Ligand SMILES: Nc1nc2c(ncn2[C@@H]2O[C@H](COP(=O)(O)OP(=O)(O)OP(=O)(O)O)[C@@H](O)[C@H]2O)c(=O)[nH]1
């Protein structure tokens with residue numbers, strides 16, 4: 001998947017014209033790729049050595065003078081959350097409008113750089129004059145352009161591509177980041193060796209994290225896995241901290257940086273209190289996970305079956321039902337190969353995006369099977385619509401008449417429906433229940449975003 005550049009602006013400012021200018025007039029190339037919402041059209045563009053895809057977010061319509069329609073804002077925020085830069089298009093002929101100001105102030109709260117394009121500036125001298133008043137938006141230099149005639153688009157692209165990483169840099173961002181965590185002695189180092197052993201492992205210290213954090217990179221079938229802070233796993237081998245020492249803080253840091261957490265448990269000990277603490281953290285951070293139940297070779301196969309262990313672990317970790325479990329032996333290498341497959345599945349679920357229309361089909365169906373609860377006053381819960389607002393972890397906002405009417409059991413039911421119909425395997429799935437009239441509530445959770453580059 002290429003880096004994404006989002007086009008934002010009020011209706012009729014010339015967004016489509018700009019997309020055509022940047023991507024060529026030929027038929028839209030629609031990227032049918034997993035991980036990208038199908039509601040939006042992605043088209044490929046080039047500028048010098050940079051390659052990217054452009055997405056038109058559709059016009060930002062207002063329901064009154066000052067507020068976006070919530071659904072449109074959700075959609076735009078979802079588009080921004082996966083973009084490396086946004087081009088905010090305004091109409092130079094029309095001049096600065098209240099709507100532009102509103103969009104600008106919203107854009108300033110979004111975690112993405114913005115380049116301001118003042119469109120419909122056909123003549124160069126006139127263009128600079130028209131563009132000048134847009135400095136007031138506080139988004140830096142306004143670039144006068146004519147999307148139709150092409151004036152000024154070179155300078156605009158020059159600026160925009162400052163934020164578009166080269167393909168080399170981008171590939172690094174596309175790696176799956178994996179943290180191996182677990183209590184002392186569960187076999188983390190042994191698993192690390194088993195995972196990296198025969199494959200060519202490159203040890204690469206990376207900047208910006210704990211000074212002595214060392215990541216190891218494993219490649220398989222053209223995919224890259226960055227095993228995070230392997231120094232933290234190995235270090236204890238050299239220093240005698242005593243058996244009780246366990247740097248949970250270091251584990252927490254590794255979890256934070258990861259996409260997928262390999263949560264290692266010792267089958268002989270089962271799930272301990274410390275394990276529950278780690279599990280809780282994985283969920284709080286919204287990370288995908290694979291539960292690795294290690295030392296399977298040490299289990300007496302005559303007296304216990306894998307199903308018994310599945311059950312014991314499943315009962316204790318009932319709140320991580322969504323995570324795959326694999327029973328391994330780092331010592332004999334049994335099922336170690338399977339771990340990377342499970343990481344792939346979990347990473348896929350974690351970054352999955354589903355279109356609004358599909359989400360609403362699932363809701364419609366779910367409600368038909370099982371109506372939302374009715375309050376004592378006889379008022380029934382109503383779901384107006386839902387939309388996926390972000391990924392990593394996948395987060396679906398449900399707009400309802402009154403969130404209080406939806407009890408835990410109905411919320412669990414809904415989550416289960418989404419999982420059954422749409423997958424989201426190996427990852428937490430967040431549902432945000434929002435009252436339609438609560439504007440503040442709608443703003444919640446809309447800007448969490450994995451930082452790109
Ligand atoms: N003079 C001039 N007109 C332009 C330019 N770009 C677009 N227009 C005109 O502005 C109008 C809107 O252009 P679109 O590209 O459809 O605008 P949009 O922002 O995609 O509109 P929505 O799809 O409604 O969000 C059309 O009549 C275009 O011909 C330009 O560079 N110069």
Ligand SMILES: Nc1nc2c(ncn2[C@@H]2O[C@H](COP(=O)(O)OP(=O)(O)OP(=O)(O)O)[C@@H](O)[C@H]2O)c(=O)[nH]1
Nearest residue numbers: 183184185186187188189190236295298329330331
């Ligand atoms: N039987 C058996 N023993 C294992 C297995 N994996 C690891 N061990 C043993 O368990 C002990 C701890 O293994 P490590 O890999 O050092 O565990 P760790 O989780 O890295 O330990 P800390 O560095 O203390 O956090 C060692 O004696 C290993 O030989 C396994 O799959 N089966």
